[in-house]
Amino acid sequence: MRRVLRLLLAGMFALLVLVPAEPAAAAASGGSGVVVLEQPANPSAPPGPNLTPQQQPPDKTKQKLVIGVLAAILLVIVFLGRNARNKRLKKAGSATSK
Numbered sequence: 470m471r472r473v474l475r476l477l478l479a480g481m482f483a484l485l486v487l488v489p490a491e492p493a494a495a496a497a498s499g500g501s502g503v504v505v506l507e508q509p510a511n512p513s514a515p516p517g518p519n520l521t522p523q524q525q526p527p528d529k530t531k532q533k534l535v536i537g538v539l540a541a542i543l544l545v546i547v548f549l550g551r552n553a554r555n556k557r558l559k560k561a562g563s564a565t566s567k
Contacts, residue, residue, distance in 0.1 A: 470553045477546055481539065488535055 470549070474546060474549065477542060481542055484539070
């Protein structure tokens with residue numbers, strides 16, 4: 470049982486290391502994340518939000534999927550740990566009551 474838990478823990482660590490934390494759009498651009506904006510030609514124009522396609526928020530479905538998988542793995546680890554603990558306590562309790 471310990472081997473399974475260690476294997477799951479190692480797998481989760483490898484997943485965290487291999488899956489990039491930054492969004493796919495930022496990774497595909499290859500930039501360092503610094504955005505340089507040009508000065509407007511007319512400085513008297515009122516500034517306002519201007520969302521061009523490059524500035525729109527990235528799609529977070531992949532990130533949500535990774536978080537969901539990690540949460541499911543943690544839930545399995547907790548479930549297996551509780552089962553192992555309960556079996557060990559039952560075994561120890563039956564050995565002392567004889």
